[in-house]
Amino acid sequence: MGNENDHWLKKLMDNPWLLLVxxxxxxxxxxxxxxxxxxxxxxxxxxx
Amino acid sequence: xxxxxxxxxxxxxSNESRTCDTTGLPVCNTASxxxxxxxxxxxxxxxxxxxxxxxxxxTRWPAVHxxxxxxxxxxxxLHGVNMLLFWxxxxxxxxxxxxxxxxxxxxxxxxxxxxxxxxxxxxxxxxVDYIILIGGADVLFTxxxxxxxxxxxxxxxxxFAVGALLAMINFLLTLHIAKRDKTYEGSVPLVVFGATAAxxxxxxxxxxxxxxxxxxxxxxxxxxxxxxxxxxxVVWWGMGHVSxxxxxxxxxxxxxxxxxxxTGAKPLNHAVCRGAxxxxxxxxxxxxxxxxxxxxxxxxxxxxxxxxxAMYLAVLASMIHGFTVPAALEIAMRKKGYRQGVxxxxxxxxxxxxxxxxxxxxLVIFGFIGGITGVTIGTExxxxxxxxxxxxxxxxxxxxxxxxxxxxxGLAYYVVPLIFRREYYMKGLAKIQPYIFVVGILIVIxxxxxxxxxxxxxxHWDVSFAGSPIPIPKMESGWLALVGVGGVIAFTGLLIxxxxxxxxxxxxxxxxxxxxxxxGDVKDVSASAGAWTKEDEHKTPGTWALVSILLVSFVVxxxxxxxxxxxxxxxx
Amino acid sequence: MSFLIPEKxxxxxxxxxxxxxxxxxxxxxxxxxxxxxxxHVAGKQNSRGESYKVKPEDFSxxxxxxxxxxxxxxxxxxxxxxxxxGGHAYLMGGGYIWYPxxxxxxxxxxxxxxxxxxxxxxxxxxxxNMNFQILPGYDHVLEITPTSTGEFNIxxxxxxxxxxxxxxxxIIVE
Numbered sequence: 001m002g003n004e005n006d007h008w009l010k011k012l013m014d015n016p017w018l019l020l021v022x023x024x025x026x027x028x029x030x031x032x033x034x035x036x037x038x039x040x041x042x043x044x045x046x047x048x
Numbered sequence: 049x050x051x052x053x054x055x056x057x058x059x060x061x062s063n064e065s066r067t068c069d070t071t072g073l074p075v076c077n078t079a080s081x082x083x084x085x086x087x088x089x090x091x092x093x094x095x096x097x098x099x100x101x102x103x104x105x106x107t108r109w110p111a112v113h114x115x116x117x118x119x120x121x122x123x124x125x126l127h128g129v130n131m132l133l134f135w136x137x138x139x140x141x142x143x144x145x146x147x148x149x150x151x152x153x154x155x156x157x158x159x160x161x162x163x164x165x166x167x168x169x170x171x172x173x174x175x176v177d178y179i180i181l182i183g184g185a186d187v188l189f190t191x192x193x194x195x196x197x198x199x200x201x202x203x204x205x206x207x208f209a210v211g212a213l214l215a216m217i218n219f220l221l222t223l224h225i226a227k228r229d230k231t232y233e234g235s236v237p238l239v240v241f242g243a244t245a246a247x248x249x250x251x252x253x254x255x256x257x258x259x260x261x262x263x264x265x266x267x268x269x270x271x272x273x274x275x276x277x278x279x280x281x282v283v284w285w286g287m288g289h290v291s292x293x294x295x296x297x298x299x300x301x302x303x304x305x306x307x308x309x310x311t312g313a314k315p316l317n318h319a320v321c322r323g324a325x326x327x328x329x330x331x332x333x334x335x336x337x338x339x340x341x342x343x344x345x346x347x348x349x350x351x352x353x354x355x356x357x358a359m360y361l362a363v364l365a366s367m368i369h370g371f372t373v374p375a376a377l378e379i380a381m382r383k384k385g386y387r388q389g390v391x392x393x394x395x396x397x398x399x400x401x402x403x404x405x406x407x408x409x410x411l412v413i414f415g416f417i418g419g420i421t422g423v424t425i426g427t428e429x430x431x432x433x434x435x436x437x438x439x440x441x442x443x444x445x446x447x448x449x450x451x452x453x454x455x456x457x458g459l460a461y462y463v464v465p466l467i468f469r470r471e472y473y474m475k476g477l478a479k480i481q482p483y484i485f486v487v488g489i490l491i492v493i494x495x496x497x498x499x500x501x502x503x504x505x506x507x508h509w510d511v512s513f514a515g516s517p518i519p520i521p522k523m524e525s526g527w528l529a530l531v532g533v534g535g536v537i538a539f540t541g542l543l544i545x546x547x548x549x550x551x552x553x554x555x556x557x558x559x560x561x562x563x564x565x566x567x568g569d570v571k572d573v574s575a576s577a578g579a580w581t582k583e584d585e586h587k588t589p590g591t592w593a594l595v596s597i598l599l600v601s602f603v604v605x606x607x608x609x610x611x612x613x614x615x616x617x618x619x620x
Numbered sequence: 621m622s623f624l625i626p627e628k629x630x631x632x633x634x635x636x637x638x639x640x641x642x643x644x645x646x647x648x649x650x651x652x653x654x655x656x657x658x659x660h661v662a663g664k665q666n667s668r669g670e671s672y673k674v675k676p677e678d679f680s681x682x683x684x685x686x687x688x689x690x691x692x693x694x695x696x697x698x699x700x701x702x703x704x705x706g707g708h709a710y711l712m713g714g715g716y717i718w719y720p721x722x723x724x725x726x727x728x729x730x731x732x733x734x735x736x737x738x739x740x741x742x743x744x745x746x747x748x749n750m751n752f753q754i755l756p757g758y759d760h761v762l763e764i765t766p767t768s769t770g771e772f773n774i775x776x777x778x779x780x781x782x783x784x785x786x787x788x789x790x791i792i793v794e
Contacts, residue, residue, distance in 0.1 A: 010631040023248040027333035035282040039345040045672035045759035047682040054625025192740045238622040277755035304622035318630035342752045344671030344760035360649035367645040435751040436742040436777035503749040505777035509785040516788040520773035618664040618765035
């Protein structure tokens with residue numbers, strides 16, 4: 001389908017599988033993994 | 049099929065397809081069966097959610113205060129789950145099955161997969177509703193850990209999600225075989241691209257959902273306990289908010305589709321529209337952070353980056369759609385000869401066609417109410433004066449109800465005559481149905497918005513606080529009466545839609561073998577409107593007027609919320 | 621048509637109208653992006669306090685100690701507790717009450733620790749409408765400075781069980 005000379009953005013838009021991978025990896029790393037790392041690395045309270 | 053530009057030879061097996069008598073598009077009979085099954089069940093769950101909605105509205109209306117407390121929370125759980133998951137996802141499966149077959153000249157990848165997905169979704173949804181109604185899961189839609197729900201509540205959700213995942217896989221594999229079998233040449237249509245974006249977001253929803261629902265099921269069943277409240281919230285919202293971005297994306301695709309179908313609108317620039325969908329795929333799902341802005345545990349950097357969808361790139365995408373969708377409509381109408389003044393194209397639009405009026409009102413409500421409020425209250429600090437007040441449901445009734453549900457009901461006015469091949473009963477009533485629904489839902493949103501601004505909590509049975517251990521004064525509740533009144537009107541509008549649709553699907557007059565009866569077309573009067581030049585293809589003064597009003601409203605609402613925040617006690 | 625296969629040369633630059641709108645959109649998005657960091661520097665209301673992990677029984681014991689050392693009276697059988705200005709105060713959500721009642725001084729800064737002993741709660745101070753999420757297992761620390769005087773009511777705005785709607789509390793500011 002695609003042409004070698006196509007713009008990279010057009011190639012991306014014509015590739016649902018690559019979009020699927022990006023659509024899962026980007027939010028999972030940015031939101032879920034980063035958020036979990038922060039929540040799970042909280043220190044214990046000292047309750048002064 | 050050769051009449052459709054870009055289509056080559058379809059990959060249908062013998063007797064597996066027909067040609068639509070109205071549009072000339074191919075219809076895969078297997079896909080058609082599953083579009084019908086999913087659409088029918090979508091409407092059934094819409095009815096469950098709607099009955100729950102009116103009970104809730106009549107309870108939050110202080111003068112009526114209908115349900116007892118335990119049933120209020122039970123029905124609230126039922127309303128959330130049926131509306132936010134079952135109604136919308138059943139209809140979305142119907143949409144993506146249609147988009148990947150009729151619009152790509154392809155058969156559906158697998159009938160077995162479609163059956164398996166459908167049955168799992170039905171079994172899961174029925175199980176969840178049953179458990180809720182017997183009082184086994186008074187935990188609301190969010191089922192926040194450690195509120196205990198019956199294990200079968202989570203099991204039902206998991207079965208539903210697995211079923212939906214099978215449907216999404218069926219869609220993606222249908223894309224694959226259409227491309228492999230060369231049923232079309234070039235790139236997929238914009239509507240299919242939008243549907244693909246929705247499916248990608250759905251896959252993310254389900255993957256994240258598995259990551260939280262499976263441990264929660266194991267905990268509820270007393271097997272292991274590996275989660276805590278903070279972890280639950282991060283991961284659950286990675287599913288809960290993302291599931292609603294499926295709706296946004298599917299809804300925008302339906303806008304494009306329906307404006308083309310009802311007025312012949314063409315996208316101005318495919319690269320721009322598709323680029324906006326790519327921004328959704330990449331960034332819209334960071335906004336799950338909206339729910340954790342006043343939580344303990346997550347940092348400022350995480351909050352600002354994620355709540356802003358990576359510096360508002362998904363907002364930019366919505367602003368792009370908010371321009372390109374009406375602009376396409378404006379140009380199509382002007383080309384047909386409606387060139388008077390700034391808004392002649394709009395006043396002459398087919399307002400009596402429920403498939404048009406629903407979509408246009410969905411666009412306006414989503415943009416002006418759902419969008420503006422959502423971005424504003426999802427601002428890190430502004431969330432302090434909004435979190436868990438009624439301003440929150442005011443926002444998402446502007447996105448999910450005034451936006452998605454309205455758009456999907458508008459779509460149904462074409463799905464029923466084209467796929468079920470039956471003509472609607474009482475077309476006159478159908479034509480005013482969207483307006484009744486919109487008036488009602490706008491009143492509901494208004495009531496929630498202003499009640500929420502005075503601090504009235506969401507998810508709350510009684511703001512008189514009678515019987516509290518520390519007596520406090522009753523909360524100002526005048527605005528809550530609007531929620532009740534609007535609820536009655538919106539419910540009436542929705543019930544008209546459901547009754548007409550169900551009656552038509554089962555008993556309506558067949559239109560097999562001939563085009564569907566028009567809901568009201570736009571006459572081409574260009575012959576008397578003068579020459580149409582190449583420059584006219586880019587002139588959209590009406591759209592510019594609309595988006596200018598939108599931007600000014602956005603700026604005013606956004607900064608007035610900062611102003612309100614500045615009056616609060618100092619806190620850090 | 622948006623539902624038909626696009627023409628082969630669909631991938632092209634936007635025209636002037638679309639370019640202008642996208643440019644306007646980017647400017648607005650940048651303004652909104654800057655507002656949040658700006659308010660952390662210049663604003664007085666920020667939602668990002670410190671927080672720590674805590675066992676509910678440890679937090680509950682600390683609240684009891686706080687009540688014993690700083691109690692100044694009772695409303696019904698609920699203690700009214702006055703923390704030292706500039707000092708630490710403790711508030712516990714659970715069993716459908718915000719415990720104890722706090723007595724604060726206007727214009728003084730307090731380090732307020734809030735946690736839950738059972739389910740998730742919404743700490744919602746009315747009528748000023750300030751809202752935070754409270755989780756069991758987490759010590760949510762807020763530095764607050766009351767800027768107005770009077771009796772302020774705390775409601776719970778996160779569903780926490782069958783009697784969620786009776787969960788209240790009070791902050792008295794002099």
